[in-house]
Amino acid sequence: MSAIRCTGLVKRYGDVLAVAGLELAVTAGECFGLLGPNGAGKTTTIEILEGLTPPDAGDVEILGLRWTGGAETRALRERLGIQLQDTQLADKLTVEETVRLFRSFYRSSHTVDEVLALVELEEKRGAWVGKLSGGQKQRLAVACALVSRPELLFLDEPTTGLDPQSRRQLWDVIGRFRAGGGTILLTTHYMEEAERLCDRVAIMDHGKIIALDTPRALIASLGAEHVVEFALADGAAPSVDELAALPGVRAVRPAPDRTALTVAEVHRAVPALLALLERRGAALSLLATHHATLEDVFVTLTGRQLRDA
Amino acid sequence: MRDHPLVQLTLARMREFYREPEAIFWVFGFPIVLAFALGIAFRNRGPGELRIAVLRQTGDSALVAALGHAPGLTVTVLDSAAARLELRTGRVALLVIPGEPLVYRYDSTRTESRLARLQVDDAVQRARGRADAVRVEDERVTEPGARYIDFLIPGLLGMNLMGSGLWGVGFSVVQARTKRLLKRYMATPMRRSHYLLSFVLSRLVFLFLEVAALVGFAWWMFDVGVRGSFGAVAFITVLGALSFNGLGMLVASRARTIEAVSGLMNLVMLPMWILSGTFFSYARFPDTMQPFVRALPLTALNDALRAVMIDGSPLMRLGTPLAIVTAWGCASFVVALGIFRWR
Numbered sequence: 001m002s003a004i005r006c007t008g009l010v011k012r013y014g015d016v017l018a019v020a021g022l023e024l025a026v027t028a029g030e031c032f033g034l035l036g037p038n039g040a041g042k043t044t045t046i047e048i049l050e051g052l053t054p055p056d057a058g059d060v061e062i063l064g065l066r067w068t069g070g071a072e073t074r075a076l077r078e079r080l081g082i083q084l085q086d087t088q089l090a091d092k093l094t095v096e097e098t099v100r101l102f103r104s105f106y107r108s109s110h111t112v113d114e115v116l117a118l119v120e121l122e123e124k125r126g127a128w129v130g131k132l133s134g135g136q137k138q139r140l141a142v143a144c145a146l147v148s149r150p151e152l153l154f155l156d157e158p159t160t161g162l163d164p165q166s167r168r169q170l171w172d173v174i175g176r177f178r179a180g181g182g183t184i185l186l187t188t189h190y191m192e193e194a195e196r197l198c199d200r201v202a203i204m205d206h207g208k209i210i211a212l213d214t215p216r217a218l219i220a221s222l223g224a225e226h227v228v229e230f231a232l233a234d235g236a237a238p239s240v241d242e243l244a245a246l247p248g249v250r251a252v253r254p255a256p257d258r259t260a261l262t263v264a265e266v267h268r269a270v271p272a273l274l275a276l277l278e279r280r281g282a283a284l285s286l287l288a289t290h291h292a293t294l295e296d297v298f299v300t301l302t303g304r305q306l307r308d309a
Numbered sequence: 310m311r312d313h314p315l316v317q318l319t320l321a322r323m324r325e326f327y328r329e330p331e332a333i334f335w336v337f338g339f340p341i342v343l344a345f346a347l348g349i350a351f352r353n354r355g356p357g358e359l360r361i362a363v364l365r366q367t368g369d370s371a372l373v374a375a376l377g378h379a380p381g382l383t384v385t386v387l388d389s390a391a392a393r394l395e396l397r398t399g400r401v402a403l404l405v406i407p408g409e410p411l412v413y414r415y416d417s418t419r420t421e422s423r424l425a426r427l428q429v430d431d432a433v434q435r436a437r438g439r440a441d442a443v444r445v446e447d448e449r450v451t452e453p454g455a456r457y458i459d460f461l462i463p464g465l466l467g468m469n470l471m472g473s474g475l476w477g478v479g480f481s482v483v484q485a486r487t488k489r490l491l492k493r494y495m496a497t498p499m500r501r502s503h504y505l506l507s508f509v510l511s512r513l514v515f516l517f518l519e520v521a522a523l524v525g526f527a528w529w530m531f532d533v534g535v536r537g538s539f540g541a542v543a544f545i546t547v548l549g550a551l552s553f554n555g556l557g558m559l560v561a562s563r564a565r566t567i568e569a570v571s572g573l574m575n576l577v578m579l580p581m582w583i584l585s586g587t588f589f590s591y592a593r594f595p596d597t598m599q600p601f602v603r604a605l606p607l608t609a610l611n612d613a614l615r616a617v618m619i620d621g622s623p624l625m626r627l628g629t630p631l632a633i634v635t636a637w638g639c640a641s642f643v644v645a646l647g648i649f650r651w652r
Contacts (some may be wrong), residue, residue: 082493100317106497
């Protein structure tokens, strides 16, 4: 059964087409990621699905219900947990008071103690929201989303701007919700987050989904599992054709500061690359290899980096 | 009960208010400071001592002797430069220039100066032998409720109801909107009516304290009483508070930034501070303006409060002002609901 189903979704802001005919189906029990650069239309999409922004065209079905207003909308709201991208909760309320307030809006809900335990904020229950760290505030925002015991959890860039430790703590929270059988739709522009949390990932660009699969399958679609990056201190760079002809190289992406090669076998490609540069008399200023990531998938699909796209 | 959304929303409103020291000052402290300062500055001294000057030239000492016996006059002899300065700055009410004829120099638009002229002339004429044609007797009474402070306190009460009604709603709503908190609430099954009602309820809780503080202070410090019933005062203040809550919602219904809503608030409140008879009677404005002035909600509220506090009127006789206050509140609330930006 699908938890989320939408077809032909369109949203326009003036001249800007924020969502351009989007189609999506999220299965109950999975963690689904919308991955894309800023401005790709992720937030607009998730807010349409959350029933907060009316689409210009298209059909949305959440848990088998529609945003028709009135009783159906209220019934649907009871079953969702939502964290918005930049909500600032009231600074002068304590953590406990904030959770209690959100809890009061729902018919069935976790107790305050339960939800604070879920996000590990028990020792901060008496603290004012304004005094919390960024990571704690974000966990409180997720607590307010979890308090309703939702079947479906929407998270819009839950870890943006957090330090690595806070990010991992939030991943644990999301992981526990998922392990309990919940469905999650999250947006992110961190590939690492998508790879770590999501069963399936849709890569978005310019309001459209340009690729959709499991993170492993998306990376496998590159046809190679490794990326070799190099830059030259001096000397002329070999042409793209020359590089593409090296053994094991599947794709070449030249960029002003470095050239990236997608390769199947590092142990064959790297010696061949070094030999080529040796013949040219070019000296390296950088040579690095890493496992291919969703970032590489995005770059291959769009020719742009995620972070500066 | 405690976990009812309306209770929780109201508690949140109240907590956000009393955890903000500035808000406490503006709602409770400021009107008391204002009442204290104005009450001291305009306390009824009676006409008191009138300072007048006699120009230093021939004949001044005879005049000083004649005026010295008059009650309520303080006489100084000044050179012409000093006399001109003191007269211009209002430190003396009147300048007497000795000679034939005697000249009184004063500003005839100043009440004090005209009073001084009457007193000085009387003293001078008596010294020259004028006798009273009719025997008169003074009977002095002091009516409670006739002092400036008696007039001022109901006005301050009305002004405070307007200020806290508008700011209390406007600021919180717009802040919730700019912080995307309003949108976050819309993502829950919270009822919109509960959200708006929570402002009204939390307001009513603080209203009681606010009114008690100002009325209590005025009674303790200046002996300003309430001639009518306390029930009538309570009814009018609740009605006024609700009405200005409605106006506050209207002002806050669309604004996206604190700056925008602050501007709108001042636009709404400033004319009423001046026109609605808070600090001085609106009867001073020209007749053509009167219908407009009387139609303002603060004017109606002040009139009703004064009628009960000073004249002891029963509520039955205050139909018109109370209807104006109610109409403003209802109309604003309905329009606000229609155009409210919930995100």
